[in-house]
Amino acid sequence: MFARTCSRSGFHCYGLNSYQSAIRGGHVWFQVRGSEQKVKSHGDNVDILIALNSESADIHAPFVSPGGVIIYDKDRVKFSGNLLSQKARALPMPLGQISRKFDKNPIMQNTVALGAALYLLGLDFKVFETVIGDTFGKKKESVITANIQAATSGYEYAKSNFSQLEVTAKPPSNPRPKMLMTGNQAICLGAVMAGCKFYAAYPMTPASGLLHWMAAHATRCGVVVKQAEDELAVINMGIGAAHAGVRAMVGTSGGGFSLMVEALGLAGMTETPIVIVESQRAGPSTGLPTKTEQGDLNMMLGASQGDFPRIVLSPLTVEDAYYATIEAFNLAERFQCPVILASDLLLSEHIETVDSLSKDVLIDRGEWANSTQQQPFLRYRVTETGISPRAIPGNPGTIFVAASDEHDESGVVISDVLAGIPKYVAERKKQMDKRMRKLEVARTQMPPPKVYGPQEADITIVCWGSTFGVVSEVVDTFGKTDGIRVNAIAFRNIWPFNAEKAEPLLKSAKKVLDVECNYSAQLARLIRAETGFEIKDRLLKYDGEPIYPYEVIGKIREVTSRNA
Amino acid sequence: MFARTCSRSGFHCYGLNSYQSAIRGGHVWFQVRGSEQKVKSHGDNVDILIALNSESADIHAPFVSPGGVIIYDKDRVKFSGNLLSQKARALPMPLGQISRKFDKNPIMQNTVALGAALYLLGLDFKVFETVIGDTFGKKKESVITANIQAATSGYEYAKSNFSQLEVTAKPPSNPRPKMLMTGNQAICLGAVMAGCKFYAAYPMTPASGLLHWMAAHATRCGVVVKQAEDELAVINMGIGAAHAGVRAMVGTSGGGFSLMVEALGLAGMTETPIVIVESQRAGPSTGLPTKTEQGDLNMMLGASQGDFPRIVLSPLTVEDAYYATIEAFNLAERFQCPVILASDLLLSEHIETVDSLSKDVLIDRGEWANSTQQQPFLRYRVTETGISPRAIPGNPGTIFVAASDEHDESGVVISDVLAGIPKYVAERKKQMDKRMRKLEVARTQMPPPKVYGPQEADITIVCWGSTFGVVSEVVDTFGKTDGIRVNAIAFRNIWPFNAEKAEPLLKSAKKVLDVECNYSAQLARLIRAETGFEIKDRLLKYDGEPIYPYEVIGKIREVTSRNA
Amino acid sequence: MLELSKYKSETRPDWCPGCGDFGVLNALVQAVANLEIDPKDLLVVSGIGCSSNLPGFIHAYGFHSLHGRAIPIATGARLANPELTVVVTGGDGDGYGIGLGHFIHAMRRNLDITYIVMNNQIYGLTTGQASPTSQKSFVTKSSPMGTIEEPVNPIALALVSGATYVARGFSGDPKHLAELIEKGIKHKGFALVDVFSPCVTWNKVNTYDYFRQRVYKLNDTGYDTSDLGMALEKSREWDPKIPIGIFYETTKPTYEELDPVLRTGTPPVKASLSQSDVDGLFNEFI
């Protein structure tokens, strides 16, 4: 609600929820950063920390920025204050006491604290009221009133007891409400704008948000949403739907993707377009379900037996998630193969303001057989690009069977009685070559990695996916203020890997630093496999937490100072 | 039976069955090569071709060696003979007519033809009789008699109508019966010798042979054999059995391995030792179930989300399959992680004579907690090698829970209420580091790739797994007779990849040729990812057939003649 | 009735001579011909197995998918285009072994598809291992001492899982089988047709003769197909006689009738790709 108040007030903001699998209690906190400029990561410091229990207070107090404050319940939280940095202030408030006046639900404490925060930052209380109204819109009127009253009390309490922050928010001169969404929501919005008509999933953090949004918008957006019995069913349903002709998407995290591996090859072999969202979390295995990581790249690239074409895109920002999703559908249908959208917990679940997204969506459905197809219809016709015109059930004159067994141009399987006969040995090779040719064509069409920051730099950071957030912030801030010039190469269209375009960029860099949220530098390894270029300097994080700007900056200093 | 007659007569031999998924008919043939020397591949040519239908006759006739013969049914097979090479002979026989005298089963035709072959090659008919006796041992006496009579008739018919081959087999001076087995059987034998007590599987070509052998030997070898409902169950049963303390193995092909992906990470996370045989066949997807390929390396390396230790071995020969399996069990328990034994259809199903296998098997069960363990028992104790002493249920004083969630040293999960708290963020990192340290230790212990042939060579062939068979034959024959000196580097302990040992070997080679049975040169890509070394010359085959010596030789000539 | 030749595929079945699956193929062709389903509107989905090769042998759209995954594929296709007639064909290993979970979940959905299982009580394609319907003590390559598990009872499972049409046929009686399939396709909701379809190569116990001596038709006994309790009892009958025919039939709303998007009537595959109220959708995020 706070983030939305900021965005409606025309501020940029970026919010991240830190939570655990367990529903109950645990250590839950939510951090929001707002600014007039675009906010690209969760940042290092917090301006206002709201601590509802002693643990949160102690853990996060050191990160309250100079000039910032910590608001805590003075009756329940024991807080000494000596963990705070010099210029930060501790603001005890009777949160529980005030909130109990309006509702017995302890969540109301948050609302009181939010009210106080609004005052401290000088935000417009009216905007907040509209947000509350919309958030609880479907609930009882009394809930809305109680919340507004609680927030007002917090606002008033703060007003009479504390002074505003020095860094009070100056509303932008021309306040234009901004869109505020999570990466998951951006993916959903992209999908429905791209004409997705089928979404199947099995709940799994951090991909569940996709299912929830899609289920809530099914009727409105005309998407058949199916929660299936497991991820095996999920992807096969998606493939079935795509075979029948709709644009279909499925979503999961690493564990669920593990179960989709066999069917990935099925989509590859039958040349069925399907979009798979893989929102990574900290592994291996069940790992840390509510923590972030970028540890599944090896799996996405290696999944399923044999060689077949697949495409992997990793959106860099919430905004990019919208566009990448649309692109994913187009690529899937153009190349008739599975497309994996590699997200992660940080991207999927953090909330961010986005500049206006284009409503003008280009849809490319690829090549289709027309209904007056010459007979016999060759669904898997060998062509120069490897792309064979598609057809779907219901269409007259294009009857064929899609088979996971190797088949000839017409789709007839050649794995049984025909296998080993020279003519069909050759036929097999032709089909392999045809399929893999699509990947080669796709490779040449892949854009180069995104170069961000100055042309000339002392150090070039290599990253992919959501890590671009913190990296770009460092390029923008540290890179502009410090003597060290920093730029970044962000890999987003990851596979097929366009080595011709990537290699010169890497080779011309003065120093290269790989920044990834995983143990084994999976992107760096991919780069070496495809270009031979080895990135020796690496900032790798795999403790479940996202990478912080100060960590990147520290590493930059280390690398640039060494034998400089 | 023919191969066994050869091996009992003291010959080396190598046999390969070519067949299709369909049970019935199709194009089925079996080729055997025998020699006094070790036979390392299926070879290019056949000495005796037995064709029961016209199709087989036409397809294989061109490959009959000079001096060789084709035996066919003169009543049913239309065979012109002009497909034969100059010095080869066509030998029509009334196979059906003779065989019907003894049994109405058309399979008996084979036996008649085999009898003829025995004569043509000058083999001892008595040895053949013992083989028939053993093969049909459990069946009725009458079956044995019928078979022997049919073979005798064939033998006699050939004797009265044809002359023996010029290349008649000279029995070795000191005929010692040799062991004859398939790769699958060598794996099974290795497993039971290593003390495997649990084998689970779901039928899948070309791994089914493992299940059949194990099921037939369950009682005798004390192995609990479980055919499960699917491969998800298979691997999880294996992990459960290993957790309870036995040496456990599971077997499948690529499609089934796809379903095991999630549990591979479970074994990695819970540090459970398990041996997984992955016998590759031509993919992607269902592909060509009865054809060979080495296309699943990417999958084996990338399977399952996140980073965790795994080990991949690819046996080079049938003999090596025996030793690699024993090693796999030792590595699995030493490093408490999953070990993948990468076989393929060619290795798993071809039959080969092996020199005596050692019965002296070294068993290393790794580190164990003793029962007077200090309390609390730390199952996942952080150690220098990353290896933590194990314990199993039933043992007093070492109670713990194995969890797929991230956990602390004692095994308590830290993914729920504890996640995100700084102490446990650090704990998570420690566990990741600990697990991955095992992989580093394993890496340093991995032997260098096998160098085969002369130290100095004009061209060095890089290969893995069963392809070593044809490659080593070319090194032995062509490499010794032609002016071009050839040697080979065979990768067998594939992962963790020991770059320090591999790189100098590759860099010092004059020319390097990569020979693999897959489309995308998966091994070459791995080598580049790990060493930066790019192998540009490649012989890649992916039409389902194994690589033939003449193909390797052709490629060698091409590469060495180019800018020589 | 359409001509049977309309459904004739260019590809000759590769089944062993005498395989029960021929009878099933013929019965299916007869059924769709009787129902006058245009081949272009018929989608036959299968998994992997000898039986699962069937889609290649009938002239209709087909999807020969993965071992055990035919039902999810069919579900997706049907949800995308409910104007198609969707028939799933496969084996006992495919459907009652590796695919068992999907089978049961599909039945509780009551999606309007027809599932024909060629139950030969063996894994045919992989050359003869025990299947989930293999009788106890059955000796196979994977069970040399005989199987020791209770066989799955697909009829009983269907009855307790919400299937609205549950039948069993015998490929030795293709006329009766064709009727069962025809009714199954006509039935609105999930229809199971389990078929005794002997594997002449690997199952030497459950042969044509075995079944000829045992099967009898429920229909001939004045059986009431609306009585679930009775159906459950009949589903447990095996020795000395085995019932075939329709065990149970009922009417319940189908998934298609209940799904909020499908019940609007437009098949998703024919819906426009663009959103009708883009501005409203975007405004939700402000």
Added chain:
Amino acid sequence: MLELSKYKSETRPDWCPGCGDFGVLNALVQAVANLEIDPKDLLVVSGIGCSSNLPGFIHAYGFHSLHGRAIPIATGARLANPELTVVVTGGDGDGYGIGLGHFIHAMRRNLDITYIVMNNQIYGLTTGQASPTSQKSFVTKSSPMGTIEEPVNPIALALVSGATYVARGFSGDPKHLAELIEKGIKHKGFALVDVFSPCVTWNKVNTYDYFRQRVYKLNDTGYDTSDLGMALEKSREWDPKIPIGIFYETTKPTYEELDPVLRTGTPPVKASLSQSDVDGLFNEFI
């Protein structure tokens, strides 16, 4: 009886206050204490879910495995060491959703393990989506218009799949539940104990009150637990009253008694690693 404290884990359960799973944990502890099972000989296996966290909260060997795979893990462990008491615990999503196939195949094996399902008719850990046992029309995050599938009936499935002990408990009645679990563990063969274990956070329909008003004990009605037909009938009862207790109990040879290796008596984990007749084995290949 052993002291309950023997089974006390160092780790405090992280369930929401009031969660039904507390009752199940307590009942399980009571049952194993009554049976005097040494914690070192008890192996508790689970999948993933709130309920599947249970092994961490009892002092015994445990395996907290993958979502839906607890039964195969337990099967492997039990086959390797039949001297262990193996108890599987998990949720409705885990066991009747993603794990449904394993569940049914396990029952037809009649392996001697006890399966306790904390059935809260919701996906708890993932914050409230429809589960396979969610009642029709149930509104959740993933079914905002209400679910449209027939719920799975685990009791009926167990009855037709060969389970030899089939019971249902309620965590609001932990004493009765402890008895059911104790009998289940003592029972030779596969025992299912389905438990109504309310999720106080995400399921506001099937609450303690909901069940308190509806459940009655079969035992109180002079019910005959050996009558499969009657058990099937009872398994379909829901409105207005819901039976709890033992639905069905029978004696059949267990898998352990039939397996050719296990029936020799030595648990594989204690068998020597070396082969007794190496020469004979090698000679087979000559």
